[in-house]
Amino acid sequence: MQKIPLTLAKPGMILAKPVTRPDGIAVAAAGSELSQNILDRLDSMGVSHVVVEGEPVRLDGSPGGTSYDKRLERLEFLFRRYPDDKWMGQIRRLLDHYFRMKAAASAALFEAAKAASQPEPAAAPTEPAKTKDA
Structure with a gap:
């Protein structure tokens, strides 16, 4: 959303x-x-x-869906006060994994949309099949 x-x-x-x-x-x-x-x-x-629904607009200026990369960058800062807390470490790892998966999925969708919007290259002309004259 x-x-x-x-x-x-x-x-x-x-x-x-x-x-x-x-x-x-x-x-x-x-x-x-x-x-x-x-x-x-x-x-x-x-x-x-x-x-x-979704994140159809990238508000940080780049094309695509989301700013998961920026969220990944902030995790270190957000969890800086809990370097030895096992529970907070587990939450940080889960968030890191989640944001990496979402960033990869977003990048894949963007690349697929970009590839779909590009015109297909023209097919090379083929020679007509030669037939045997009996």
């Missing part, structure tokens, strides 16, 4: 949380698929952010 500016929301994204007015009334339910009409309506209502 990711909170993104409405300007980055695209048709087809799925809301992870309902969008509500300032008085608390829901104007779009969680699980709703965004369409251009809904995006325009939310914009006219002054909605600035929406929470969508």
Whole structure:
């Protein structure tokens, strides 16, 4: 789930949380698929952010899905006060593994999407099959 500016929301994204007015009334339910009409309506209502499923937008400027690499970098800092605590060490290792797997999956999805968007090279012309004239 990711909170993104409405300007980055695209048709087809799925809301992870309902969008509500300032008085608390829901104007779009969680699980709703965004369409251009809904995006325009939310914009006219002054909605600035929406929470969508997954992490379709990389907010640190790089293309792709998530910032798991940045989360990995922060683990050392976050667990700095517990160098000898076995329980906290186990949690840190689990988080490290989780973020590495998510980063790898995200990179694989990004590469697959990039490969799918590139046009296929034109096939080399082939010579017609030669037939035997009897």
